Amino acid sequence: MREFPVSKVCRLIEPGPVLLVTTFHKGRANIMTIGFHMMVQHDPPFIGCIIGPWDYSYNALRATRECVLAVPGVDLAQKVVDIGNCSGDEVDKFEAFRLTQIPGKQVKAPLVKECLANIECRVKDVSLANKYSLFILEAVGASINPDRKEQRTFHHRGDGTFTVDGRTIDLKERMVRWKAFQD
């Protein structure tokens, strides 16, 4: 084994799909890109997200305690990276990137029509936000677009390169202890 810089371990255990986070604050919707997130609990569904104080979205999330996690398909990859390279401080990103807002059912933050799925979330716990920029969100609603042609997600490898979803393997019959999670 060759030594690997510990500061770059995220490149070895890439997180889930790159997501968009929408917020609605002071009469305006904003959208940002995240790669650092994880499921924390099944039921009720808790999701941990790292949203840093350098992001305009950080204050919006702290103030409103609501957001939507939108799952983009790989066809949106370039746009999603560009969204993560400018700030709602300076740009109306929904307008600039020609994304369509759909009103949420549970939260004021908008859903993104062009995405594969949208998860409406309320902030459950901010106790680690100051220390780690970690927000624990509770999913309170979800919708998917199964008719969308491109269903593949994409995953940040930590260095500006991305892995696109590939082959699916079905090992359900081996999940003997975890049948409840197979439906």
Ligand SMILES: Cc1cc2nc3c(=O)[nH]c(=O)nc-3n(C[C@H](O)[C@H](O)[C@H](O)COP(=O)(O)O)c2cc1C
């Ligand atoms: C691929 C990618 C992944 C990113 N992941 C995160 C992340 O996990 N957490 C975070 O705070 N910022 C992340 N960013 C940076 C934010 O998207 C960026 O700071 C953005 O400008 C914030 O937008 P806002 O200022 O409008 O909130 C990522 C950017 C890219 C391009």
